[in-house]
Amino acid sequence: MVLEIYAYQCKKCGQLHYPFRMVCKKCGNKEPFEFDTVPLPKNGKLLTFTTVHNLPPDFNVAKLTLGIVELENGMRITGQLKAPSPKIGMAVRGKVETVREAEYSKNFGMVFYPA
Amino acid sequence: MREVYVVGIGITSFTRLEYPLSEIAAYPAMIALKDAGLSKVDHVYVANMASARANHQTGLASAVVDTLSLTPAGAEVIENGPASGASAIKQGFMAVASGLHDTVLVTSAERLREVNNLEATDIVASLSHPLAEYIYGVTLPSLAAMFTRLYMQKYGVTERHLAMVAVKNHDNALLNFFAHLHEKITIEGILDSPEAMTNNPYVAEPLRFFDCCPVSDGGAAVILASAEVAKQLKKPLIRLAGVGQATDTHCVHERAEPTDLLAVRGAAAKAFHMAGVSPADVNVAELHDAFTILEIVESEEVGFFKKGEGHLALERGETRLGGRLPINTSGGLKAKGHPVGATGVGQAHEIVLQLRGEAHKRQVKDARIGFTCNFGGFGNNVVCLVFKREN
Ligand SMILES: [Zn+2]
Numbered sequence: 462m463v464l465e466i467y468a469y470q471c472k473k474c475g476q477l478h479y480p481f482r483m484v485c486k487k488c489g490n491k492e493p494f495e496f497d498t499v500p501l502p503k504n505g506k507l508l509t510f511t512t513v514h515n516l517p518p519d520f521n522v523a524k525l526t527l528g529i530v531e532l533e534n535g536m537r538i539t540g541q542l543k544a545p546s547p548k549i550g551m552a553v554r555g556k557v558e559t560v561r562e563a564e565y566s567k568n569f570g571m572v573f574y575p576a
Numbered sequence: 577m578r579e580v581y582v583v584g585i586g587i588t589s590f591t592r593l594e595y596p597l598s599e600i601a602a603y604p605a606m607i608a609l610k611d612a613g614l615s616k617v618d619h620v621y622v623a624n625m626a627s628a629r630a631n632h633q634t635g636l637a638s639a640v641v642d643t644l645s646l647t648p649a650g651a652e653v654i655e656n657g658p659a660s661g662a663s664a665i666k667q668g669f670m671a672v673a674s675g676l677h678d679t680v681l682v683t684s685a686e687r688l689r690e691v692n693n694l695e696a697t698d699i700v701a702s703l704s705h706p707l708a709e710y711i712y713g714v715t716l717p718s719l720a721a722m723f724t725r726l727y728m729q730k731y732g733v734t735e736r737h738l739a740m741v742a743v744k745n746h747d748n749a750l751l752n753f754f755a756h757l758h759e760k761i762t763i764e765g766i767l768d769s770p771e772a773m774t775n776n777p778y779v780a781e782p783l784r785f786f787d788c789c790p791v792s793d794g795g796a797a798v799i800l801a802s803a804e805v806a807k808q809l810k811k812p813l814i815r816l817a818g819v820g821q822a823t824d825t826h827c828v829h830e831r832a833e834p835t836d837l838l839a840v841r842g843a844a845a846k847a848f849h850m851a852g853v854s855p856a857d858v859n860v861a862e863l864h865d866a867f868t869i870l871e872i873v874e875s876e877e878v879g880f881f882k883k884g885e886g887h888l889a890l891e892r893g894e895t896r897l898g899g900r901l902p903i904n905t906s907g908g909l910k911a912k913g914h915p916v917g918a919t920g921v922g923q924a925h926e927i928v929l930q931l932r933g934e935a936h937k938r939q940v941k942d943a944r945i946g947f948t949c950n951f952g953g954f955g956n957n958v959v960c961l962v963f964k965r966e967n
Contacts, residue, residue: 480708480827508834511721513780516713517698525713529722529829537829539709549729561711568711 464557465500466571468536472497479536503555504576505532510547519563530555530573540571552576580672581806582814582963583679584612584799585925590756590913592689593793597624597631598639601685604797605644608681612799613809618677620644620651623664623684625917626699627653630691640683657703658866659952660684661796661920662959666819668800678805683797684918696791700916703953705827717788719828719954720867721780726835727869728782731884735782737891739767741868742786742910744896749907751897751938756792756913787868792913796921798928812932818853818962820846828954837877839958840949844878847947851962855879858901858962859943860930862923864951865908871895874949875903878960897938905930905938920950924961931965 468479472495476487479501484491510528528542530553541560544553553573560570586607593600601622609615622637633639641651656663661684668680688696701715709719727733743763749755766776766786776784806813822842825831831838848854855878863878865871872886880901881889889895895903906912906926909919927946929935946963 479830480705508829509722509725511718511725511780511782512778513713513715513718513721514777515697515715515717515779516694517701517715518694519698520713527712527714527718527722529834539712539714539827539829541712549725561713570711 464569466538466557467498468501469496470499471495477534477536479538501536501538502532502534505530505553507542507547507549507551507553508537509549510542519561528573538571540573542573544573544575577673578675579803580669580800580816581803582798582816582924582928583801583806583809583811584608584614585797585928586611587754587796587922587925588794589754590792590794590915590922593687597627597633597685597687598636598643600687600793600795601636601640601683602643604795605640605681605683608683608797608799612811614679614799617646617649617679617681617799619671620646620649620681620683621664621667622651622653623660623682623917623921624653624686625655625657625660626686626688629699630688630696655917656957657952658864658916659920659950659957659959660917661922662924662948662950662961663920665798665800665816665921665924665961666821666959669816669819672800672802678802680800681797682800682921683795684921685795686915686917687793688791688916689793693791708827715780716866716954717780717783720869721783723828723834723954724782724867724869727873730835731887733869733872733887735767736763737872737887738787738868739763740890741865741871742766745865745904745908745910748897748905748938749911751936752907752912755907755911756790757907757911761786783867783869789866789909789914792915794913794915794922795918796925798921798924813966814928814931815964815966816961817964818847818849818851820844820850821959822846824956826953826956837873837955839955840874840877840951843958843960844949847960847962848879851964853945853962857945858947859945860905860927860940861901861903861947862906862908862926863903863949864919865904865910866914866951868910870951871903871908874951878947878949897940902940905935905940920948920959923948923950924963927963931963
């Protein structure tokens with residue numbers, strides 16, 4: 462099974478949104494659930510990043526690198542970054558993996574690697 | 577719309593407080609009532625963000641109004657994240673301006689030090705988008721850090737500029753008895769010396785320990801009143817002349833220009849428009865420096881300096897005490913402290929002190945127009961206030 466993160470495309474005007482919203486940002490389409498799901502592209506370039514040293518209790522690691530990636534269709538996504546020496550503008554490729562695990566919950570999200 | 581005046585102020589120390597949350601809200605309220613010379617008010621607003629999760633208490637306003645023996649006055653909690661304080665003042669303004677009430681107590685409290693530091697970080701991180709940010713380990717410092725990296729690249733802001741904000745605000749806090757951090761710091765000690773990486777480690781690169789505000793407990797209160805009441809009380813007449821609020825995308829990554837803080841720009845513009853003054857008229861300002869970068873960027877977005885030039889004004893000393901426009905004379909969130917939901921009321925407290933001429937060693941000479949910017953989320957909900965001395 463291939464895990465995907467989805468963008469939400471307005472059925473009226475075609476505008477893509479990520480994350481989900483109830484009303485189209487572009488045309489104001491107010492009909493409920495008038496969005497198609499479209500998988501987000503996996504390739505993009507790194508817009509900005511940080512290595513965090515002070516993490517919430519769910520993370521059993523000393524530090525974690527996060528980034529915002531501009532995907533090849535121009536959309537942006539926040540995710541985790543696994544790259545030894547990240548640089549703004551570097552090409553990255555995303556995989557959907559477990560990003561947070563607590564006693565009763567598990568979250569999947571986008572993890573980026575050097576392309 | 578009726579005119580609205582600040583007739584009383586009170587504050588606790590911003591620090592670790594070992595007494596109940598409702599008393600943290602009630603104590604500054606008592607000081608403010610005494611300051612105003614009032615024993616009753618028509619209505620009470622209590623600003624707080626995290627009582628349910630950090631203190632296992634809900635319905636805080638009901639506890640506070642009763643602790644103060646102000647029943648049966650109406651009372652509500654106002655929660656708007658880190659901008660709860662200024663939002664509560666905005667509600668009080670609306671209540672008096674509309675004619676619904678003549679006197680309103682706006683008090684506030686936060687006690688996040690009841691939980692440990694990582695738990696507090698997680699509570700604050702829950703301001704971020706649950707599915708598109710929070711799950712990844714996004715925290716407020718991490719959003720500020722990613723923003724800082726872009727700002728550095730685009731506008732030439734350096735770690736040295738960030739450290740200058742920290743040094744300035746720590747210096748100011750040394751003159752404020754109620755501030756959380758009474759600790760003289762130097763650029764040498766936090767950036768240049770061989771011990772700098774130990775003194776000042778990275779929290780979220782490129783932001784270091786001294787770029788981030790402390791987690792504080794604390795409360796602050798103001799009393800708002802109609803002109804008729806204010807003129808009977810014989811205090812300096814400080815009018816809440818402008819109130820502005822604006823929002824932005826919940827997710828930081830959805831902003832068209834990731835180095836803009838459009839909610840700050842919009843909220844400030846509305847507040848200045850209502851007050852009928854321009855940013856150049858302001859004598860003293862409290863900006864929301866939860867991270868040093870934010871003082872620089874807000875000073876641009878509210879219109880004090882051109883976009884991308886806030887760090888240059890800082891270099892020239894324009895924003896320190898004695899400069900053209902002193903910013904964060906209280907020590908700011910950086911050193912006065914950041915009791916999250918109470919911060920906006922704390923900012924108003926400092927500006928009213930300044931406009932009354934009661935700020936002692938940190939007094940800005942002849943201050944007549946003051947400004948506050950209270951920044952919620954990572955800039956997704958911002959409330960700005962303009963205060964004017966009228967006599
Ligand atoms: Zn649409």
